[in-house]
Amino acid sequence: MGLYDRDYGRQERTAWDRIENPRSITIILIVVTVAVFFLEILFQTTSTVRIPGAGDMQVKTSPVADWLAVYADTLYKPWMWWQFLSYGFVHDFQKIFHILFNMLGLFFFGRIIEQKLGQMEFLRFYLVAIVFGGIVASITNLITFQIAGVQASTIGASGAVVATVILFACHYPHQQIYLMMVFPVKAWVAAVLFVAMDVAGALGLMASMGSSGNTAFTVHLAGAAFALVYFFQRWNLRFLSPGALTDIPARMRDRSRRMKIKLHDPDKKLEKEAEDADRILAKIHQQGESSLTAAERKVLERYSRRQREKRNQ
Template identity: 35%
Template sequence: MSYYYQGNNYTTSSSVYWTPGVKILIIANAIVFALQVILYSIESRNSGTWRPFSYFIQYFALDTSKVIPKLWLWQLLSYSFLHSITDIFHLFFNLLTLFFFGHIVEERYGTKRFLAFYLVCAVFAAGVYVSLQFLYPGRSIMLGASGAIMGVLVLAACILPDVTVLFYFIFPMKLRTLIWILVGMDIYMVLIPHGGVAASAHLGGAFFGYLCYLFSGRFHRYYMQWKRKIALEYQKEKEKSSYNMREEIDRILDKIHQNGIQSLTAKEKEFLQNASKKYKSNS
């Protein structure tokens, strides 16, 4: 898949896509998928009661009968690194989308914020999926990174809405147009009977991506202000502590000058020793 600005000379090289955060997520998903395949192979050859693949899915896929009732809350994130081993295209298209569009978000917000966004988006999408179980009662299991990937795709579209993409490598369209098509399909899937509740996770990821675009700048400013405030308060407290220490040292030295060192209490001697060590370590 390639993209460009219409009417502008804008091109990308393959190295641009392979940003650090994108690389980490793709490798992590690939490793987990390989582990799934290995466990499935072991289980399929084992006729006994040991079922490593089934246990792995049971504990790490998102199971609505366990995540809230049994407080298996890690499933709200772990499910996003699992994929169906019987449908390789599930993993392939998720990682392909991440490869082509993840760098747009990462270059805008930085690697740490991109990774944080991806993980929180996966949890948010899972929360939407679990919440919709009130409308679709019964046990259901979900796995896959599609919710988080949808969030990345929507955020990328908010950043570069007029980028032209080749949908399925054939149909050219604006990225924002593609988003409306995907969101419309997911809404349809959620509303029709037995249409697939997992589509709600896609919508949750899309909604979270849009929220991040609207409020991430404001939140980041608040965070930086709070961080500076904490740093200033820490510096003031450090200066106050240093001033109090100097005051106490002066008092003890005056006491030594007037009455001799033998007049010091054990606590005062220990304080001087600790103060001496602290000044030596700071010098």
């Protein structure tokens, strides 16, 4: 072991120093989102709309955005539920800052959270945040339609990006970040400000201050809520992976056999416990402690307690 391999020989690393793999899920998500943005521009159309008292107006639309957006009626049309995911990859092609700010936030914070959670877990986290935000958006649009009679749609990755930023603040609350790339603040302070602004926006207070009424504040709040629950409940979404889903029938059959035949074999049980502990420790080394499920934590605690009892005998 060299001098700089020892703990006291290492420099303290910040959250920004943890980015080690430039080819990441975050970059892939950005590339896909930007590709959809250019498809919107490529297939844009212009139509004439007559507005009472204002005459004719040229309006630009894109069938790509219209097709992928989430609507109020998406909620009660199961064959359209894929829109709960697709809307998160669509942005307003007439406002470059919409996609620019979202992708900058995803680039700076997503790569760090990806290193913390692991590539596939971060992908699951991001996509579930989009879906949860899409359901909230559909409910919000439905309420808006019933109150004001206005048919609304929702697009954009803002909810999932907010979820990523909030999760970053949970893991690195004292990390300094720059609001608007100018003002240095702690990550937890920025998170509180973002949530407070979204709450104000959802209550209609931001409109009185000149903020755009097109911002999906409720979707932002949905992303923030999902990130907070994910962090404090120590969730792990590995059960949503394709391999885990295909293993469900086999696990159910195995559990059924174990319920029918219960054999008491202490040595085998101890060996199994030791193997599970080794596997969990290897997982901590590769993906970090936050990747553990509640069941894995209990196994590790039980194994640690048993080892202490053996040493005290």
